[in-house]
Amino acid sequence: MRKGKPTPTDAKRCAVYTRKSTAAGLEMEFNSLDAQREACLAYVQRQAGWTLVDERYDDGGFTGANMERPAFQRLLHDVDAKRVDVVVVYKVDRLSRSLLDFAKVMERFNASGASFVSVTQNFSTADAMGRLTLNMLMSFAEFEREMISERTRDKVAAARRKGKWTGGRAPLGYDVVDKRLVVNEYEAVVVREAFELYVQHQQASAVARLLNETGRKTKRYEAPSGATRAARKWTTQDVLRVLRSPLYAGFVPYGDETHPGEHSAIVDRATFHRVQDLLEGPGIQYHGRNPDYVLRGLLRCGLCGEAMTPGSTRKGEREYRYYRCVTRDKQGKDGCRAAPLPAASLEDFVVARLREVSVGDAFAAQVHARLLARMEAKHQALRTERMQLSKELARAAKESEKWVDSLSKLEDPARRVVETKLTAAEEEAVRLKQRLAQVERALDAVKGEEMEVAWVAQSLADFSVVWDALTTVNRGRLLRALVGRVVVNEATGQVDVHLAHTGDGAPPERGEAAA
DSSP states (O other): OOOOOOOGGGOEEEEEEEEESSOTTTTSSSOHHHHHHHHHHHHHHHSTTEEEOSOOEEEESOOSSSSOOHHHHHHHHHHHTTOOSEEEESSHHHHOSOHHHHHHHHHHHHHHTOEEEETTTTEETTSHHHHHHHHHHHHHHHHHHHHHHHHHHHHHHHHHHTTOOOOSSOOTTEEEETTEEEEOHHHHHHHHHHHHHHHHHOOHHHHHHHHHHTTOOOOOEEOTTSOEEOOOOOOHHHHHHHHHOGGGGTEEEETTEEEEOSSOOSSOHHHHHHHHHHHTSOSOOTTTTOTTOTTTTTEEETTTOOBEEEEEEEETTEEEEEEEEHHHHHHGGGTOOOOOEEHHHHHHHHHHHHHHHTSSSHHHHHHHHHHHHHHHHHHHHHHHHHHHHHHHHHHHHHHHHHHHHHHTTOOTTHHHHHHHHHHHHHHHHHHHHHHHHHHHHHHHTHHHHHHHHHHHHHHHHTHHHHHHHSOHHHHHHHHHHHEEEEEEETTTTEEEEEETTSOTTOOOEEEEOOO
């Protein structure tokens, strides 16, 4: 039986694409684009059942190094819409000069069932040989992608080793300005509070609970597209992410490395390292909250540098208290050979050193001045937050007004979307008002905090008399206000008491504790 002409359903719709990198010569009556199109038209006419679409796709003055070309984008759109079956070009490089882009284009063509023909290079994906060539090109494209990934990783590593911010969402406490991290004082207050609460309570869950009780929220993110991720309540994992981030101490992490960053620190490095020490403590702390252990959270092992945790044993009716090295608890004698040390001897030694340095009024006055300075910094942060909260409230009110005005002009389902946004804006305003009230109460409590500072200073001035009259809770409270850390070298019997308010770089009080 004789074959007839292809039916209309068998016809292939062909689009000719032409491109020239420069605009030079395009003003001529017959230019490069016309020459390319004429060659492609002649090829199409030789193919049985191929018809030319009416649309022209000509890019004059556009490079092939990228895909940002108006006619090319129209062509891709028509291919995606299945209005084109075959794309015809004069040469492959008219379509793209980038292997990576070419591979992406071929993926889109294949997804839409379209094929591709280069009329001067005998290249066509409409046959098996053309598809084999395409697969080879795709392999090279994959290689190029991997090389780009490696170069990107190397670039990021080099940037981070120089302390630079390499992109991503800014963490709580920072904004990104000109590709650099800049401290957001309003959010930095929450970060400092999280670190202070952890040093005090040594439980991430407790920090999360206390932050939520005071109305603190996580960071609110706004994407370039306009979509937002609302601030939410704190979880234990949120707290741990903040506490473990070296960014807050002025470092930039890269893998297991940390490097000094270009950005400003939010917490001092001594506080950050102390928190890391507490976080890396043992999973089991038998007496970690027992007020009888007045040095808890202050002791460090002089042999391995890790923290020392409270513990006890009981023989008959008698309990023996001691402090022991965290490393030895985890790894045994192979990790650290420091033996458990009697708690009473260590505590008596530290108290004796404080009795010595507290003789006279000079040291008490110095501590008082430093505590007042720290309190003033806290109050300044609260005043900054109060100002920012007022601005945030004004913004929330303006946003609510915008959604209210929109409601009268909309019908379902758009109206329901706006109502949801209005509700969210009103809830945020309520939260901001609650936090503002808490800040105001904290500022009103200045007098009480001044009395607390005065109590510490007075206790130090009359240390020998006051100590014996204090409860164990207040003894621990006073020691944590006065002592930065205590380093115990079990092998030599040396104990170094580092005072918290003697200035940076001040030498520790040294001595030997009784066995």
